[in-house]
Amino acid sequence: xxxxxxxxxxxxxxxxxxxxxxxxxxxxxxxxxxxxxxxxxxxxxxxxxxxxxxxxxxxxxxxxxxxxxxxxxxxxxxxxxxxxxxxxxxxxxxxxxxxxxxxxxxxxxxxxxxxxxxxxxxxxxxxxxxxxxxxxxxxxxxxxxxxxxxxxxxxxxxxxxxxxxxxxxxxxxxxxxxxxxxxxxxxxxxxxxxxxxxxxxxxxxxxxxxxxxxxxxxxxxxxxxxxxxxxxxxxxxxxxxxxxxxxxxxxxxxxxxxxxxxxxxxxxxxxxxxxxxxxxxxxxxxxxxxxxxxxxx
Numbered sequence: 001x002x003x004x005x006x007x008x009x010x011x012x013x014x015x016x017x018x019x020x021x022x023x024x025x026x027x028x029x030x031x032x033x034x035x036x037x038x039x040x041x042x043x044x045x046x047x048x049x050x051x052x053x054x055x056x057x058x059x060x061x062x063x064x065x066x067x068x069x070x071x072x073x074x075x076x077x078x079x080x081x082x083x084x085x086x087x088x089x090x091x092x093x094x095x096x097x098x099x100x101x102x103x104x105x106x107x108x109x110x111x112x113x114x115x116x117x118x119x120x121x122x123x124x125x126x127x128x129x130x131x132x133x134x135x136x137x138x139x140x141x142x143x144x145x146x147x148x149x150x151x152x153x154x155x156x157x158x159x160x161x162x163x164x165x166x167x168x169x170x171x172x173x174x175x176x177x178x179x180x181x182x183x184x185x186x187x188x189x190x191x192x193x194x195x196x197x198x199x200x201x202x203x204x205x206x207x208x209x210x211x212x213x214x215x216x217x218x219x220x221x222x223x224x225x226x227x228x229x230x231x232x233x234x235x236x237x238x239x240x241x242x243x244x245x246x247x248x249x250x251x252x253x254x255x256x257x258x259x260x261x262x263x264x265x266x267x268x269x270x271x272x273x274x275x276x277x278x279x280x281x282x283x284x285x286x287x288x289x290x291x292x293x294x295x296x297x
Contacts, residue, residue: 002032002056004040009081009206014048016083016203022090024076028069032062058170060163060178063147067162070154079129079148081206082108091201092151095139102186102193103152105145106201107131113209119264120212123246123253124272127220128207134249135197142197143242144183149203156186156193167227174220177227184231184239214268221272225279233285247273 017027027048031038033056041050051065067075076092078084088106095104110116110130122133129148136142145152147163160182168178187193210216231239250273257266 002034002037002062004034004037006081007037007040010037010041011044012083013078013080014045016085016088017078018047019086020084020089021087022093024089025072026070028066030062030066032056032058056170058165058168059147060168061165064162064165067154067157073154074151075154075157076151077147077149078203079205082129082148082203083111083206084149084203085201088149088201088203089151091198095196095198095201096151099139099194099196101196102156102190103145103150103183103195104198104201105142105151105196106149106203107197107199108146108149109202109204110207111204112207112212114212117212119214119268120217121253121257121262121265121269121272123250123269124217124221127217127224127272128211129205130207131199133253134246135199137199139199140197141194143187143195144180145195145197147179147182148205149201150179156190157182160185160189167230174216174223175227176220176224177231180228180239180242181231181234184235188235214271217268218271218275221275222279225276225281226283227279228276229280229283230285232280 014027014029017024028051029041029045029048030051030053031041032053035052038050038052049069051069053062053065063077066077074093074096076089092104092106095101108130110125110128125132129146131146163178163182167175167181169175183195187195228240228243250269254266254270257263257269
């Protein structure tokens with residue numbers, strides 16, 4: 001959390017956690033460098049634990065600060081502008097227990113301020129933090145989970161030092177890649193570790209008008225291309241298997257959109273892939289931080 005302007009969304013997110021059919025043992029609220037928001041939360045929350053970072057240091061460091069406060073073997077993550085359905089935690093935990101997965105992600109539905117944009121191809125919903133077309137629609141093994149809607153093994157996170165602070169958003173920046181980096185490193189440290197997508201564990205993610213715009217979507221695609229350049233330079237080209245599959249499907253997807261008369265969606269999808277490619281080609285990879293390296297035994 002880093003913006004007092006999200007106050008209504010934050011209150012809705014906290015309320016949704018209080019209404020879970022599988023109540024969390026504790027809720028940790030991390031404020032990333034916003035004293036007015038921290039002050040407002042001090043008077044508004046009772047059961048939750050508040051963690052205040054003195055300055056905005058980014059999504060990865062904020063998540064790591066929350067992980068440090070956890071005393072349970074499993075930790076769930078929910079973005080401050082999302083609302084979890086009542087069975088969200090229950091469904092994540094059921095999937096974890098049934099499969100032994102080290103991490104389970106849920107399904108993220110967009111929640112717009114107005115009508116859904118007709119130009120927005122569902123293949124690019126990941127640009128606004130939502131589940132996109134092409135993802136499995138039933139419980140499946142995946143390379144990585146979406147960090148804002150996931151249940152993770154606390155010990156696995158701590159063994160690697162948590163999220164890499166060099167990756168992920170800072171304020172209104174559009175960078176990403178922190179979830180893929182983390183999950184791939186966990187899998188390489190423990191080849192038996194698996195991550196699941198459990199579509200029945202659902203949340204609804206607020207998409208403001210400022211992000212439901214072509215310009216934002218293309219900026220996000222460009223930034224993601226840069227993030228994937230960093231991922232590839234650190235972990236090898238094989239780390240981009242999901243992205244390779246996505247790119248291979250773009251041609252047929254564009255053709256289907258055109259055949260269905262959804263010309264604007266086809267154009268935006270193609271432009272988004274081009275923007276991501278430019279980001280990949282022109283971005284200098286971020287350095288590896290010490291905190292992102294595996295902890296020594």
